[in-house]
Amino acid sequence: MQYSAFISYSHKDEKSARWLMRKLEAYRVPAKIIGQPSEFGIVPRRIGKIFRDRDELPTAGNLSRTVNRALQNSAALIVVCSPASAKSKWVNSEIAEFRKMGREDRILCFIVSGNPLSTDPDTACFPPALLKPDVSGEPEHEPLAADARADGDGKDRAFLKLVAGLLGVGFDSLAQRDAQRRNKRLALISVGSFTGMAFATALAITAVIARNDAQRRQDQAEDIVGFMLGDLRERLQTVGRLDLMRSVDDKATSYFSKLNKRDLSDRALAEQARSLTGIGEVRLNEGDYQLAMAAFREAYERSKALYERDTSNAKRLFDLSQAEYWLGNVAWQQGRLDDAETWLSHYRDSAIRLAAMDTSNLDWQIEAAYGYQNLAILDKSRGKFEKAEIAMGEVRDLYITWSEQNPKDLNLRYEAANAASWLGSLAMQQGNLRQAKIYFLEQHAAIKKNLEDDPDNTIWREDYLYANILLANVKIQLGETQSANRLFLEATNIAEALYLQDPENAYWMLDYGRCLWYLALITPSNAEKHLKQAENLIGKAFSLKQREGRTLHFYGDLKIAQSEYALLNNQLDLATNYMQQFEQSIVPAWQDLDMEKTEDFRLVYSRGLILKGKLASFASQPDTAQSLWKQALGVLMEDESDNLPFIRLYELTKVLNLLGEEQQRKVHQQRLDESGFIAFNAFSFD
Missing domain, CATH: 1.25.40 (Serine Threonine Protein Phosphatase 5, Tetratricopeptide repeat)
Incomplete structure (x- = not known):
């Protein structure tokens, strides 16, 4: 066989599948059982090559040739069992195909979540093809499973059970030999550790002196970086200078790359997380999802580490929630809505915990509203309009109340307008065009007032662009063409100014191209010219x-x-x-x-x-x-x-x-x- 095993898994369990593959391929069989006869032949030194990655499966539902060939050339099939894999038609197809080959006795299960005894579709972890009897009417199969859950065998013990099944040896014998090998290794490490301690003690005294001096210099550097990533970044974002923001990000990244992470203070770790979040935002605006996701994931890991050091610290919980939001945001924009829902649900839950820490803190209450609002918009994307409308209506009522209590707060006015905008979109998608127009007029008036109160704010100009487009769209569908055309012309002027301000901003080039596309529709004499311009920008x-x-x-x-x-x-x-x-x-x-x-x-x-x-x-x-x-x-x-x-x-x-x-x-x-x-x-x- 080309492969010792084929790992079948749902994409939601990819992390577990990767871990399992690396662990299996790196595992060294204990010396005392190498060469001994087993159920499947002579016990080898290594388990051998594992097949995990697979070609994209076709929509017709048949396994691709590559996957089918890999199944035929695999000595065993390992199924990573979870509620996700139980619902996966691809995992089910791979199991069914392997059973057709007459090797169902070589199917091994590795449970990572769910309940093997459950029949509830939300918690059951065994795919149907595992349980299906050979002959209709006979009892269901009872899969051979290693349970990696904390309340099962545990990850390490489950792994050894899986290895025993692959090698065809008794679990007790393998576990005993593996433990003996670990004990010998620990003994050697202990001897080395005592020797190293003596040397380390001598170095420690010198290191303390040097460390104090380095800490002083690091504190000075952190003050500078704090300004770069705080006040300076905020001002650059307000005026739409993404080019200078990129330069700030590069300088901050260069500084952090020279630090030893083990020596980072809480403050330095927080600054690094903030820097990475900022970098992710810029890379996202540039359309580089891979770099954006990498930056946000690193920011999440640092924010999570900080929060775990002190779970009573509200600021750390806030930073963690922001990292969760951005991970969900990127997944959403990539069309991975299940992943987006997972991260945005984490964000909402963190925001709720944050709001509960201080009910008098309006910013934290708003954060919880953001959490519900994001999930409502996600429901809209999935066509769950009525559910989304109920949630968004409640969010809008909250923003209106807060805005009335704080009439000079432009951000609250914007949030109320934004919620009204989403309600308008939901009304349109359910055929309530006249109600949609009312909501869009509400949004348009509020954003226009923000722009009048703060005319140099790029954020309000961008929002006013969207308010014009949304109101124009509903007016077109209601036959109010002339009024809609005026709104689109005003939107085009705003979009052009924003695009010229930063031609590398993918969102602004998309908005400007969209406006030009519409101009082609309403001005047939210039349609060819406008369509060509739109093609360059949208392309x-x-x-x-x-x-x-x-x-x-x-x-x-x-x-x-x-x-x-x-x-x-x-x-x-x-x-x-x-x-x-x-x-x-x-x-x-x-x-x-x-x-x-x-x-x-x-x-x-x-x-x-x-x-x-x-x-x-x-x-x-x-x-x-x-x-x-x-x-x-x-x-x-x-x-x-x-x-x-x-x-x-x-x-x-x-x-x-x-x-x-x-x-x-x-x-x-x-x-x-x-x-x-x-x-x-x-x-x-x-």
Whole structure:
């Protein structure tokens, strides 16, 4: 066999799977049992190579050739058991495939969480294929399992049980030999330690003197770094100077890299965590998810270490909560919504503990509101609109109360406006367009007042840009086109100024490109020019943030608009070329199993299928067109009952019309009409 074992696991248990693979491959078999006969042959010196990484599995549900071949060439199958793996269809498929090969006696289980005796889907840890009997009606299989949970065998004992199963030797014999080897090793270490102690004592006296001097110099350096990462960074962020912030980050990183972490004081460790958080924010704005995630994870580890040193320290709990938030934020932007929910739930729980430490501290109460607000927005992304609306309404009421108590606090006014904005988006996605307009007007007025009170604040200018776009969008759907156009023109001017202020800010280039895209729709005479400018900006932002939902949404819409405009001008080849660009970028993201699909992304993908069908129709390929429209219909109807999300209805009526399903189209058109919805499509062929 090429591999001693194949580790099957859910991506949520990747950390445990990695640990297990490294531990198995590094394990040295005790000398006294090497070469002895076992159930599976002669006991080797090493366990051998383990297969863990696997190719991305296809959507059809079959195992890829690489994984199938690895299973065939693996002497055993190790299943990392948890509630996540019990629900994983890929883990279940790998077990079923291995059993088909007639080697079910070589399947070993390693329990990391859940309950092996439970039948509750939320706590059961054994995948169904493990338990399935060979013949229907017979009792379920009883898997051979090593229980790594704290209330089970424990991690080390469970590992040895797994090794015994792989080698085909008795556990007691292996455990005894392993303990003897450890005892010998400890004896050798003890002798070395006593020798080292004498030498270390002599050095300690000299080291204390040097350390006191170094501590004095370190304190001076920390004062400088504290200013760089505190007041200076805040001022640079307010004026939108990300270029100078990067320089500050580089200087701070250079300083910290020269420190020995073992010598860091609590203060130095806190400064380092703060620096890494700042670096992560800048890298995130630049679209570098990998560096951003690495910086936030390091900040989290330092913040966690500090908090564990003193769990009564509220400031340390606050820093820990911020690190948890940023880890959730990056996962969210990458489309890993399960990971995002995990970290954002940690953040909410930390914020609740923080608020409970001092109920008179308004900042900490607001932090708890942030925790609930983030999870409500995540529910919105997943199409759970009613649940999100209830939570966001409660958050808005809190902000309004706090803002009325502190009328000069611009941040509180902003938070109340932001909650109103999210309620507006939720109302739109449920078809309550007139209510959405009320919420967006509330947001627009509040942010405008902030900008009037603090006109040089870049943050308020950026928020006013979004307020204009959101209000314009709902007005378009209500047929108030002229008013919407004025709002978009004002938004474009703001977006252009922000982009020119920092051309490397991926969000600002995306916003400016989006505004230019809309200008192409409302000014047909300059459509080609505006679309080209939008392509340059959105294309660059897309290259930086390819996995972010908003970027995918805007990039996909742009390619559709370009294709529609080319088709409107009888440029079929150019229209087809733009659709090919759409397919190369948007389709792989839609088919990515690790990326959860938001409602906005679903709409973009379905629009692409509808337009591709129209192109096929123009090319006299009616069968292809019908097939694509049916596929679009399936995407729009997926995972839902009769009460489809409102935002799907317009695309749904279009595709039903193309398919000639007039009866069904009228049902959904009625909901659109009742909401006051009016379609706006400058490049439409309907």
